[in-house]
Structures are given as C-alpha cells and as structure tokens.
Amino acid sequence: MALDRREFIRNSTIAGLGLAFLPKIGFANSVKQTLNIGFIGMGLRGEEHLKNALFRSDIQVIAICDIDPNRLKVGREMIEEKGKSPALEFGKDDYDYRNLLKLKEIDAVIIATPWLWHTPMSVDAMKAGKYTGVEVSAAMTMEECWDLVNTHEATGSHLMILENVNYRRDVMAVLNMVRQNVFGELLHMRCGYQHDLREVKFNDGIHAYGHGVEFGEKGFSEARWRTQHSLKRNADIYPTHGLGPVATYVNVNRGNRFISLTSHATKSRGLHKHIVDVGGEDHPNAGLKWKLGDIVTTTIDTANGETIIVTHDTNSPRPYSLGFRVQGTNGIWEVDGNRIYIEGEANKPHRWDDATAWLEKYDHPLWKRFASEAEGAGHGGMDFFVMNAFVESAKRQIAPPLDAYDAAAWSSITPLSEASIAGGGQVQYFPDFTRGKWIKRKPYNWMKDIY
C-alpha cells in the first residue's frame, strides 16, 4: 500500500499541476471493495466489456446506456442471467448518458460508443467526477486530444484509454523483455492495424459481417458509423492497437515523447472495388469517392531517438496482423513469423530463432497469475486484463497505466497524419500534451502482478 500511495502522489495531477482545489480522490489505503460502474454504449464492444465486468465480484453494474433499445435489452438480459441486481437504463436520446453521469453512486464509467462520441462523453464523465474508461481511439481531432488532457487536469478525474492490445500475452512478454534489457537500447519499432475490414465497413443492415455493401443509416453495427470516416478522411484513423504497446515500450510521456511524424497514403481502391465486386457497378455506393488511402504509412521520431513505423491497412484482402517489430542494440523480435534474434543467445549467428521459448520464459507476471481468469474474456484474454487494470486503478483512485496523456498522444496520430498526407508528406509536430513534464515523469511500473 505504501507503494501505491507513492504512485498516487507521483502520478496524480494534483501534485504535478498545483491545482487550487482537491478533487474527491481517495488515498490508496482506502481501496474500494466494490466499484460501481455505468456502461455507456451497449454495442458489440460494450457487450464484451459488460460480460467481463459481470465475471468480477468487485464490480456492481449500476446503469447501462444505449440509444438502441435492442442493445439495452441485450445488456439487461446479460445482467439478469448472471443473477445480478438490475441496472438503471438510459438512452432515450443522444444526451441521456448525461443523466447516467449524474448518478452519485456511480464511481466509474466505461465508454464504448462510436468514435465521434468518445471525447465528448469522456469530457462529460470527467467533469462529473467519474473515473473514465474510453475505448479506442480516444479522439478524432487535435482539439479533442487537448480536451481530454485539459479536462483531466482541470477536474482531477482520471481517464484510461482502454487499449486491450497493451495486454496481449506476447505484447506483455516483450514488454517484460524490454524492461529486462534483452533487446539492449531500443532503436526502432514497427506496428499497425492491418486488418481487412471490408466486411465490417459494409453489411446489409442486419448481419454485422459478411453481407451487403451498405453503410451509414442503412448499415448495422460498425458499418453504421465507422465507414463514414473512410469516406471522408485520409489519415491513420485507427492508430492505437499498434502504437499503444510500442509507446509503452519506449516510455512515451514518461521520459520520452513523440516529436514529429510524416505520413504517406496510397491511392484508394479497395472499398470501391469491394462495392463493385459484391454489389455490382450499378449499386448507388459504387459512385462514391473514398478519401482513405488503402495503406497509410506513418513514421514517428521520438525525443530519445527511436523511430516507429505505424501502418493502417484495412481496405485490402490480407490476413490480420499488427505487424509488431521491436529492435534494439542487442537484437530484434518480429511478431510476423514469431521470430527473434538476440546476439550471443541465438542458436546460430545470423539466423532467426522461434520466439515461443522466449515469450514463455518472459511471460508477464500478470499473465502468469491471471491466465485462467482471462480465459473466458474476449480477444484471447487481453480484454480481462484491460478491464482489470481499469477496475483496480479506479478502486484505488490512482492514475491508470494508460492515462489521458497517452490517450491524447496516441490519438493525435489521426489529425497529424491527415495533415501530413494533405501536405504531400510534410512533417507534423506533436504537441507536448504533458506541458513539458515528460522530462521528469517516471516510467510506469508495469512489472507487477496486481493489475
């Protein structure tokens, strides 16, 4: 507990920013036994979070919110099935979530809504004094990135970006290896969101995946809101699944920061081709001009001299991969091919080793402890851990592992890459969301087995 209190003091915005008032943040020795949560957004992602919450004995679901009554019903039935107390329900209009936020008994909220709602809802939640978890990506514009940071600082409410890939088993094992200096000094990383989303961006308005070429009002689930971003924006519109883990490896915002980037987009072909292939040349959507380049490449320079390549690749036929590569002065790991080379440790010079033995040897303490609990959770277990980190941080009212500065810095890739592409690859400079404090903020202590 002493450690937690020190962490709180170090990480808290109060100590760092000298605010004139003290938010209602308890100290670590007053760890809550039960966290009262409200869920905003009961789509497929919100449903997954609710499912994981209902597995836990330290969460009480106070309220759920969705503007779609069918989705509210899904949430209600899940709660009933678990034999838990019924939750209050919100969603009579777009802003009914604000009534949920007024409930004093709610400690924390989880926001899993369409992207354009992430920042407005997070801002409102922090203003309401709620410990706020927001799905990825957290912000769509640079102004929204600042909204997250400024609201966090003004209110003292904590924000966690719920990046589940940071908790993937191999990603955490590699984090363990990074912290134990297996790769030496880090030099270069690669990552990205390489996922053929053509059957996610389009459907028939009934099935989520695999039917039809409708989107927007005629679409269902993600096709209803996500696809419009591909129509209108040429940018890395979904950067955090790749960037989150890598940013953690090199302690971005904690002794390091993103300095600048350049971005390049290919021509846009995949979505039009998909519409024509599936819906025919005469389909009304076949006439649309899609702004999003099929593959977007962003390269980031960090203050500490590393470079990071981030890829966005969602419109083309390809198997899924987040394309991780971590390279340092002692060696290199690549997720593709599950391979590793560590100087002096490799079985043969200049030859890859299978990474499995390394990943097992450096299995993260959290995974060692909670692997069986994680089994039922989504996305190979990582959803358990991101929820666990959120809940345990919120119960202690301490800063989360992935905070408002991370949410802002990672999400800012979207507006910055958009500007760079529009300028033919011109350099864009990251704002320093920490207002200079990255030079003294200490790396987050990832190497523990609690959360």
Place this chain on the structure above:
Amino acid sequence: MALDRREFIRNSTIAGLGLAFLPKIGFANSVKQTLNIGFIGMGLRGEEHLKNALFRSDIQVIAICDIDPNRLKVGREMIEEKGKSPALEFGKDDYDYRNLLKLKEIDAVIIATPWLWHTPMSVDAMKAGKYTGVEVSAAMTMEECWDLVNTHEATGSHLMILENVNYRRDVMAVLNMVRQNVFGELLHMRCGYQHDLREVKFNDGIHAYGHGVEFGEKGFSEARWRTQHSLKRNADIYPTHGLGPVATYVNVNRGNRFISLTSHATKSRGLHKHIVDVGGEDHPNAGLKWKLGDIVTTTIDTANGETIIVTHDTNSPRPYSLGFRVQGTNGIWEVDGNRIYIEGEANKPHRWDDATAWLEKYDHPLWKRFASEAEGAGHGGMDFFVMNAFVESAKRQIAPPLDAYDAAAWSSITPLSEASIAGGGQVQYFPDFTRGKWIKRKPYNWMKDIY
C-alpha cells in the same frame, strides 16, 4: 530480331532525344558474337563478375584494372586457370583505368570499385564509347545522378546498373505474378537492405570478415572504403538492392516515377557498441561519432499513387533480409515468412498460404531456361542473370533493362534521404531524370527468356 530492333528504336536515346549526332550503336541485326570486356576493379565483387564472365563463351576479357597488385594477380590467375588469353593489366595509379578505356577493342566495361569511383568511372567509360556496367549504388550525390543521365544522353553510350537482386529467383517470380495481375493493381511495397555489416565495416586489415575493429587505411576490402560513409553520412547509403526490384514492379521511369520521399533515422549506437565490445573502450576508434543512424526508414510516393517503404539497417545484430512486401488490390506477398494471400485463391479466408507453390508456378522464363547455368554463379545464381542481361544487351547495343535513368533514380535516394533526415523528416522531391519522358516511355519487356 525484329522485336529487338523495335526495342532499340523505342529505347534508344537517339530516337527519344533528337541528338544531333549518331553514336556508334549498331542495329539489332548486327548482334556481336563476342563481347570484348574490360574489368575495372578486381576486389571481391570484381572477382565474382570475372568468374562469371569466364564461364561464358561469348566474352573475351581484354583487360583488367586494379590499383592493388595482389588483386590484379587474383584476376590474372583466374584467367590463366581457365586457359584464356592473358588480359592487359592496368592500375599503376588511380587514373590508369582511363588508359584501359582508350583500348579500341574493348566494347564494354564492368565497374566494381569503391562507391566514390562509380560515377566518375562510368562517366569516363560512356565518354569513351563503352557499354558500361556499374555496380550498386551508382551515384553518391544528386550531381552524380545527373552526371550519369547527362553523359548517357550526350554520348549515346548505354549504362546498366548491375543490380543483381532484380534477378533473384523469387523476385523474378513475383515480377511475373505482377505482370500477370495476380496482385491486382499494386498499392504498397516494402523493401530494404537489412544486413548486419558490423564485421564487414570493420576488420583487422588482413581478414575481410570477423576480425578486428579497424577501417579505412588500416582496414581490408570493404572496410577500407565503405565504412567512412557510415562515419560521415546519415542517409540510406545503399538503397538499390531493395528498391531495384520494387521499382521494376511498378515501372518507375516507364509510365511511373518517384515523386517524393521522407526519411527518418534512429540514433546511432551499433557501430560504437561494436568497437567497444570487440576492441575495448580504449581503442582509438571508440571515440568516433558515427553519423549514420542505425535504422533509416524512407517512404516514397510514386506518380501512380503507390507507396514504398525502404529500410537501411546495417549496424545491428539481426539476420539478413531484404524485407520484400508487394501488396495490391487482390493480395499480398511477403518474403519474410515466405507467405502469400491472394483473394479467391487462398486455401482459407484471412489465412496466409506458404508462397512456395506460387513462386514455383510463376517461375520466370529466364530461370526456367538458365537455372542450371546459373548454379555456379554467385549469390544464389542471380549474378549469372545480371551478367547475362548486361552481355546480351551490350552484344545487341540496345538499352539495358536497368538503365541510366534507373541508376539515377534509385541512387538519388541517398542524397534525398540525407536531406530529409537533416531537415527532421522534411519532404524531398525527386528530380525527373527522364525530363518528362516517363509519361510515354513503355514498360520494359521483362517477360522473355533471352536476357
């Protein structure tokens, strides 16, 4: 032969540029039976070329040149062993190669010398009317890139950049697949020179590889001249092994061209660390500041809307890979992991297939025909093909597959990436070395089994 004549007319600088005089270029129906060659540079690379030349019955080695008598001796003995006529020898000083170029009986020269000599020697060779083959990379500065183009145009002499990787079996099979539209419309490519050269850049002055941390005057072979580039330049100093094949896939300078790039370099750590690890902290070279970032990432935009990532990664422990990736609207191939995914053809949706069957199915006609001849040649056979293309083009006095415009465009990555890095990633624009003619130059006919 009629085809060859048309090719000549199409490709020749005379037809294209309206020069006022006719260089001594024969028509295709006067194919030479024997090509008289001079070799400039008898280092390890020149030795390899000479070895491959001596296998051929259509080459006569007229002269060899090197300033190192030991290397001249190597060449002399190789010629003797093959029972061929002795070659004239040059190398009494740095400029004795010009006396070799004066020999009227020499049709063509192959230049395999330290990088800083590539352009000056190529320019002199073209001015002397020789069909010129130059090793990679062809030029070190933007002015040198222009020197190659301008001299070619002024003299009518042909220049071929001897990029052997363009002739690697998998690279040519993928070229075949590209031409047969297996990938659909190309969108995005990756490539690069990822090769741990620490034991090439440094040695003990006696062994080429694996001993000592000396370079420059105290070094041997490549360490004698190559390492200085890492000390003084922060750029992609060796771009063509990766970029050559990819440029060919998307017909750069022939209906397409490189428009712009941005480059980013990591900090420089690997060479200093290697010196300290091997030579100790007190070694005089341990005090040197190395300019070259350990990993240099360049992203190119093309006129046709593709993007290309080029990597230079030579200072760190890692297995060799040129990192090829070719991605289009129908699918994707990656050399790492030897994997492929083609929509509608894949064994399972969203799952990689092993690429072997595809590479075999699309084995290039040249490899089908000459695989057994290529077996004895260096670098897995590809050295045979690059020599074959050079010799067959020179015998016909037609433009080579990889010409002066290619040499200039590919090599210009070095000065452009240097300027971009120095500017913190600022966009750099490629000169149009074809002076606008790329819009009408036809793609080279790669799909033949002659050369």
